[in-house]
Amino acid sequence: MIIIPFNKPPKTGNEIKYVTEAINSGHISGDGNFTKRCQTWFEENLPCKKALLTSSCTHSLECSAILLDLKPGDEVIMPSYTFVSTANAFALRGAHIVFVDIRPDTMNINETLIEAAITERTKAIVPIHYAGVACEMDVIMSLAEKYNLTVIEDAAQGMTSTYKGKALGTIGHIGTYSFHETKNYTSAGEGGLLIINDSKYFERAEIIREKGTNRSQFFRGMVDKYSWVDIGSSYLMNDISAAYLWSQIRDIQIIRNNRMKTWLLYHKLLKPLADKNQIIQPTIPESCEHNAHMYYIKVENLKERSNLITHLKDQGILSVFHYVPLHSAKAGIEYGQFHDKDIFTTLESERLLRLPLYYGITTKEVEDVTQAIYSYFKKANNA
Ligand SMILES: *Cc1c(COP(=O)(O)O)cnc(C)c1O
DSSP states (O other): OOOOOOOOOOOSSOOHHHHHHHTTOOOOOOOOOHHHHHHHHHHHHHOOOOEEEEHHHHHHHHHHHHHTTTTTTOOOEEEEESSHHHHHHHHTOOEEEEEBBBBTTTBBGGGGGHHHOOOOTEEEEOBBBBGOOOOHHHHHHHHHHTOOOOEEOOOOOOTTTTTEOOOOOTSSSSSEEEETTSSSOOSSSSSEEEOOOSSHHHHHHHHHEEEOOOHHHHHHSSSSSSSBBOOOBOOOOHHHHHHHHHHHHHHHHHHHHHHHHHHHHHHHHHHHHHHHHOOOOOOTTTEEEEEOEEEEOOOSSHHHHHHHHHHHHHBOOOOBOOOOOOGGSHHHHEEEOSSSSSSSSSHHTTTTEOOOOOTOOOHHHHHHHHHHHHHHHHHHHHH
C-alpha cells in the first residue's frame, strides 16, 4: 500500500551546501555567519526592528515570559486551543493562565471576549495565529493600549502570513516563530525566532538569550568585558541549523507557492462536500493573507472524526488532529482556568481534522486524499 504521510520536512535542494559551508567555516555554535544572515534577512524583509534566532519557538516564548518580569499570580490571557508551549512558558514564571474561548470560524481567540477576562493582575495577551491565519490584531492591540498590557504573538505557524499587510509577529510588542519540521520553514533540528518590536525590550532580550550575560554588547565593543547581569539561559540556535534555515529562506517563495497550490486544490476539490453540509472548510477573513500552513476540515463530531481517521488510515493516508484544549489537561487545571463559558473550544477542537500538507506533496496524492474522504461520506450516507 502507498502511504501518504501527514508531514515531510521541506527540502528544496541547497541545504547540504549551506550546512557544509557552516561546518567548514569553523564556527558552528550560536551567532555565527548564517545566524547573522538570517537575522538580517528577517529584519529587512518582515520587516522588524530586531530578530533573534533561538533554539525553538518554545524558547522564544520563554524569553518573552522572562522579559515581562512576571510575579506569581500575574495573569496571562490566551486561548485554550493551542500548543502547550504557549501556556507553559508563562506558567514557568509563576503566571496564572486565563483561557478565553475561540471563534469557530478561524479557531483563533475570540477578540470580543478578551476585555471581560482582564483584571488588575493581567499582564499580557498571547494571541495564537492558528493555521497561519491572523487573529483580529487591531482589537487586541487597542485593548493592550487601554489596559497597558504586553502582546506576545505566538506566530509559530505564521511565517509569510500577514494581517492588513503586516507580517505576523511584527504587530504585537513581541512575536515568535517556529522552525520545527512540521512548520512551513525549518532549521536543522529545532529552531525558532524571537521578534522584538518594542525597543524597550531590545537590550534585555539579547541578555536573556545569552545566558544572562551582556556578551552581545561586548562583541559590539560597547563594554570591555562581559559578565552575568540578569537571569537568562542558552537560547541560541547553532549555526548548522541556521545554515539549513538560510537555504529555506532563499527559497521562501518556492515553498510558499507550492503549499498554496496544494491548499487551493484541497479547497476546490472538497467544496462540493461543504456545499452539501457534510464538512466545514476553513475561513480566511478579508484582513488576512495566509501561508497555507494547514488544511483542515471539520466534521460532525468526535465520533465521525475517529471514523474518518480510521477510514483514511485503511487507505494509507495519515491525518491528524491536535490540541486537547489546555484547560482540560492536567497541568492546565493546575496552572490556569477557563474564563466564562467554553462554548466553542472543546466542541470545535473535537471536530477538526488536519489533512496531509507538505512541500512537494503531489496533485495525485491530494486527489487520493480527497477521493478517500468522498468514499467515506458515500459509505456513511448509504449506511
Ligand atoms: C509549533 C508551535 C509551538 C512550538 O514550537 P517549537 O519550535 O516546536 O518549540 C508553539 N506554539 C504554536 C502555536 C505552535 O504551533
